[in-house]
C-alpha cells in the first residue's frame with residue numbers, strides 16, 4: 001500500500017534548519033534524528049509546536065518508505081508541557 005506522508009517535506013525542512021543553526025550538515029541531523037538521537041528533539045518540537053500547536057506529539061519514520069510522519073498519540077501527553085519541562 002502506498003502512503004502519503006504529507007509531513008515528510010516540512011519535517012525535512014525543519015531538520016535542515018536545525019542543522020544550519022547548529023553548524024551541522026543536514027544529512028547528519030536527519031540521519032541522527034531518524035535513528036532516534038535525542039540531541040535535537042527539543043528544537044524539533046519547538047518548531048513543530050510553533051506551526052501546529054498541540055495537534056501532533058509524535059514523530060516516526062515509516063520503515064517502508066523511509067519518510068517521516070507526524071502523529072498524535074494520546075499517552076504522549078502535551079507538547080507544551082514537554083517543552084516547559086525541558087526549560088528547567
Ligand SMILES: [Zn+2]
Nearest residue numbers: 003062064065
Ligand atoms: Zn510509508
